[in-house]
Amino acid sequence: MEDYDARDQRDDLYSNAVRAGKRTYFFDVKATRSNELYLTITESKKRFDQQSGNFFYEKHKLFLYQEDFDKFITALKDSYNTIENMQGEISPAVSGKEENADAKGDKTGDS
Numbered sequence: 001m002e003d004y005d006a007r008d009q010r011d012d013l014y015s016n017a018v019r020a021g022k023r024t025y026f027f028d029v030k031a032t033r034s035n036e037l038y039l040t041i042t043e044s045k046k047r048f049d050q051q052s053g054n055f056f057y058e059k060h061k062l063f064l065y066q067e068d069f070d071k072f073i074t075a076l077k078d079s080y081n082t083i084e085n086m087q088g089e090i091s092p093a094v095s096g097k098e099e100n101a102d103a104k105g106d107k108t109g110d111s
Contacts, residue, residue, distance in 0.1 A: 013037070022046065039064040 014029040026042040041062040048055055064072055084090050 039068060041067075 012028060013031060016027045016028070018025040022045060024044045026040075026044065028040045029037055030040060030041070031037055041064065043060045045058045046055055047058045080090070
């Protein structure tokens with residue numbers, strides 16, 4: 001049986017981080033043991049625990065497999081178009097700083 005570190009390095013093929021306010025979204029391309037590619041989308045938010053007085057990262061993950069890519073992209077485009085039709089044209093936020101960053105870190109939002 002292979003150790004965790006060797007498996008983890010093999011699985012992470014590509015990673016991209018999108019910082020969006022207090023949230024960070026990680027888009028990671030990984031491989032299964034049979035070398036089928038899939039996408040994980042992780043939302044990471046920094047939170048404060050009132051009881052312990054410590055910060056922690058709350059994470060939510062979505063696993064998207066190749067057989068569902070077309071359906072997912074279609075639903076995402078349809079949802080985007082619906083928002084645009086109901087609200088008017090969606091313009092990208094202008095922040096003056098880089099919102100996207102390549103990340104190969106620990107998925108904490110600190111990269």
